Amino acid sequence: MAAGSGSEKRVIVIGGGLAGLAASARLAEQGIQVDLFSIAPVKRSHSVCAQGGINACNEVARQQGFSEWAHMDETLYGGDFLADQPPVYEMTHWAPKIIDLLDRMGVPFNRTFEGYRDLRLFGGSLFKRTHFAGATTGQQLLYALDEQVRRAEQDGMVTKYEFWEFLWPVTEEVDGERRCVGMVAQDLRTMQVRAFRAGAVVIATGGCGLVFGKSTNSVSCTGAAAARCYQAGAWYANGEMIQVHPTAIPGADKCRLMSESARGEGGRVWVPRTKGDKRDPRDIPVPERWYFLEEKYPKYGNLVPRDIASREIFDVCVNQGMGIGAENMVYLDLTHKSREELDRKLRGILEIYEKFAGEDPRDVPMKIFPAMHYTMGGLWTTFTPEERTADSVMDRDSNRERVIGMQIDAKNTMSTNIPGLYALGEVNFAYHGATRLGANALLSCIFDGLFAGVGIANYVRDDAPDEEAVSSAPFDAAVKQEEAKVESLRSRAQQGLTDPAVNPYVIAQELGKEMTDASTVVKTGERLEKALNKIQELGERCSRATLADASLWTNQNMAFTRSLSDMVKLAEVILAGGIERRESRGSHFRLDYPDRDDDQFLKTTVAEYDAATGRPKISFREVITPLVKPRARTYGKVEKSSDPAPEPRETVAAEATS
């Protein structure tokens, strides 16, 4: 029997990061009861990891010629024009209002001498438009929203279900249309599986870094929730669009970001000339070191742009096997600089390296490698366009009289293809196209929650079926389905070491390695096809995976193995999209199709789950581009020319916290 009380309209929000918290606060403000589910206390959500800042037009930048329209243009251009434009228009035009709101909540934004909000320069812009709170902006924004949701909890509007895992959306045909009417979740302590009714369900569960093994993401970022919605019929869009950050610190457990400013301040990238050289780097004389970026790009040297740096490092390690100790790592060396200078310019980031790598980068070269960082693709969502008169200030560079944004009270804002099932934040595909600009992630998550929350409240008030109209049958069936999964996993439990073929941790490692090798920095059709075969094999092994713990109390082993099967499904979507997109665009670089092809692929990739085969069906939908005509994305091309202009110093320094 599903929980849910009386005639009161409720919304279930799954995920307590920035998007989930912003939506919860907005819904509560609209008088809607919220049941907030999270696998961890919401204050520990992955949003805390964002460091750099949050973009918005501001009065200083405006006086220098910047505008909301310009912020939108940068975002679309950065994303290589793959994003539908009205949502990006609306987000960038709301951005200054969101900064003001966060400011009123008490976020300790860095301040100027006079006490105004300070700004920093960030990649992808010539204007200072990034607001920041120390080096932990994401943490500070999350805490501010966490506090407002706690206030709503105190007022009785929000009920938290922490340490609960979302397992399956419950849908039912009502008046001839299939709608989401609740979901099934499991308490990760008692392992109780239970259904919950709601007028609408909001998925705000973030990205899928763990599909790639080690990424910059938190341990909760499996993508399993999105994969479950996909298997229940929700479309998944632009799965192949995964952002890889060129310089991360490979760890035994995850990869942590190392800022590009290390190269800006003279850091040199190299590997030993001898394959598999195991000597201490300090004992390797200079002639025996291969400064491959300096050698291949004599003018630009170590300051080649991010995508080139990522591809070259990847090539040296993965294709040539020349990484340090034959591993996927290269040196980023600052030891030729004086300690005094390093401390003056780079102290903060060097301390991060020191803490997690356990070595002082002033004495020993750092070891870095590109790492999966952000999921641009995600659950497909829609919106209602709204045409308005252009604003003379906000849209002054547009040369247009009419503009198109999103209608604020529309009930379909960020709805998936299943009415009543919404997707907000990193888990949807809506704002970042083929790659994301730095400091736009925090904005998109908060905007999604605040903006879409209004329409979701309207939907549950007006359109969501009454509880009496939905029988308990679909809830009972979904609980039965999930209990069967639990029993199937438990029936295969045996203590101790298992055969690697069916050991879930071994399967997860193989999945991460295959996805990282085949589908991150450089892709080819052939390699993606090979990976797809490997994923089939992993999926088959997953169905036989053996647990080492059969208990029905806080069984992390079971939750991990169940998520793994869903991660395999998402990996298939990512690979299938990459195979079908025979072009290069943004983060998606196909060696066999190196150019962007707007005629064929200025389109959203849509993966639909085929229940009969268990495989994704890929189709394409037109990108909605009424505002800006797609133009060539030339950042890289200028820099690749025979006489590249040096990267502006300011820009490099500005990326220090990205």
Place this chain on the structure above:
Amino acid sequence: MTSPTPVSQDSAKHELGAERSVYFRIKRCDGPGKATRWERFKVKVTRGEGANVLACLERIAANPVTADGAKTTPVVWDAGCLEEVCGACTMNVNGKVRQACSCLIDTCAPNDGDEVVLEPMQKFPIVRDLWVDRSRMFETLKRVKAWTPIDGLYATGPGPKETPERQQERYIYSTCMTCGCCLEACPQFQQEPDASKWDTSFVGANAIGQVQLFNEHPTAKELAPERLDAMTAAGGVSECGNAQNCVKVCPKEIPLTDAIAAVGRAATIHGIKRFFQGK
């Protein structure tokens, strides 16, 4: 027990990629009310790979066999960001409370055969093995009204101006990740299984830090009288015994004793005011 030893020049110069073994002695418990037991595991690590305590727990999960060859279940633990910014993986490592993610094996167990002892936090109810239930900490944030009472979520203009000095002061308090290190180390803070007694038990240093944070904000300080009511009531700031352990174990180096002093003074003044108001 091995005490944390800094990496010496010698050990840092060990050949890269050298494989060695470390032992983990882990205090295990299958659930609330269940008996505790110790299990010892042997884990292979590679020098220079950056393995931390959590990476070793993952290796144990993949191969749950004790050092004596007995089959067992994977150890249960709590983790999140792995970057010491979410607070989830707090536990006692070699007798000291800290985040396990930032505890590197090459530092805390530098030699072949060294042992690392892992125990759950003692001041919170056990869930299983190294995982404890810290929901009391989040409840306490309600007790001290750790929020800014804004009008609503629509834009009405910017927040109050703030000097860079004041921002820096507030920022450091605002980096508190509710990890509980300060409570684990505090002699005044005790485990309280009865949730109905939480509101009258000692609040602890982190909550006092939050009182200071919000009482310093121009809008949030409107609730200062209510926060100071909580601070003068049973379990308030006066129950601090001044051991100063909190500030020593705080991973974010938050000046918790400064907050305790400032809130203590404000609470005293507030108490006198309330006395003369006859409330």
